[in-house]
Amino acid sequence: MKSLTSRNTSRRSLLKAVALSGAAAFPPTLFSESLPVAAPQNDTDRDYWLRTVDRISSPVLEALSRNQLRATMPIECASGQIESRRECTHLEGFGRLLCGLAPWLELSGCSGAESALQTKFRELARKGIANGTDPASPDHMNFGTNQQSLVDTAFLALAILRAPEQLWRKLDQQVQRRVIESFRLTRVVTPGHNNWLLFSATVEAFFCFVGEDWDALRVDYAIEQHQQWYTGDGAYGDGPHFHWDYYNSFVIQPMLLAILDVMQAEAGHRNTDHWNGLRTVILERAQRYAAIQERMISPEGTFPAIGRSLAYRFGAFHHLAEMSLRHQLPAGVAPEQVRPALTAVMRRIVEAPGTFDAKGWLTIGFAGHQPSIGETYISTGSLYLCSAAWLPLGLAASDQFWSAPPKQWTSQEAWGGTDLVADHAIVN
Secondary structure, X not given: OOOHHHHXXXXXXXXXXXXXXXXXXXXXXXXXXXXXXXXXXXXXXXXXXXXXXHHHHHHHHHHHHOOOHHHHOOOOEOOOOHHHHHOXXXXXXXXXXXXXXXXXXXXXXXXXXXXXXXXXXXXXXXXXXXXXXXXXXXXXXXXXXXXXXXXXXXXXXHHHHHOHHHHHHOOOHHHHHHHHHHHHHHHHOOOOOOOHHHHHHXXXXXXXXXXXXXXXXXXXXXXXXXXXXXXEXXXXXXXXXXXXXXXXXXXXXXXHHHHHHHHHOOOOOOOHHHHHHOHHHHHHHHHHHHHHXXXXXXXXXXXXXXXXXXXXXXXXXXXXXXXXXXXXXXXXXXXXXXXXXXXXXXXXXXXXXXXXXXXXXXXXXXXXXXXXXXXXXXXXXXXXXXXXXXXXXXXXXXXXXXXXXXXXXXXXXXXXXXXXXXXXXXXX
């Protein structure tokens, strides 16, 4: 048996190798399941992310483009929930997937194989929007007929806000009208007194963006309530109480920022100055929460399995990905340390045996197939919120996030013995 000193030396060497190797931190051969296309020796983090995007997205987008999503997508869910989940799971899968893909679909200047994949997915996404909002389509989605439809209409609205050229302006006018009419149907859904207020507000922000009548009260109420629910040090309660889960990242902070972006452009509205006056403090909180998220990624690319909705997998890092896309990471957190950290998380999860079924659909689980981890509201479509971690693909390959040599992320430095600056809470 190796001595403790020897084992510690080996561990430090491994951590250093992980940080410096970037995409090679967890080679496919480490796991019993690998990606369908073998990674070339010069594989980059971006290459790996794009292969992951292709693998996860293709079953959803290709089936919906052919009006075969209902016919082919499995509905895995908790016992006794099949009928309720059948009402919402298809909109869930599509809306959530597009919310993470959107910045990359909007990106210009891609080349080679990436450009070809991007062009294909842009077309499939627009065809999916057309089919999903067409009452005559076999894949027409249930807007407003169930509570869950508000949630995933908001994610689809967020996707359009993130890719206005590709997912809105390039739609036929007839399809645009169908989208607007479909989204309006969700106004009958009363949101819960929690993060759901932001779903209603995001849909109204979409109406504002496209020049339709919108309800400023729903926006104002959502923003004001979340200011009251702020618990301190960068975190909001989910309603009046704090929850140990990832809803600050899944929903709250990214949607607050997206709503404020739209409102900033709404000149002359009675609430504009008030909303814009909140931007500075909300951004400061967002940066603190991003710093905390980066610190939660272990040296091995794992993160705490805490709270609800763990079946969203690496979608737990929606917010860290959002702040990377915005070039608004906090001081002391470099893009080139976030990139390998997120890559390590993706590898641990994507390559865990059982993550996909035999036909390539995601299964319920956190690290592999763990059906008992799925709450009663979880079904196959829910799982595609993992896409939210892909937002930095909306940055060009030449951006610092992708092009700078990889650095150790904070937990690697801490556990590797690097001298760190002390971490502190914020007071706003």
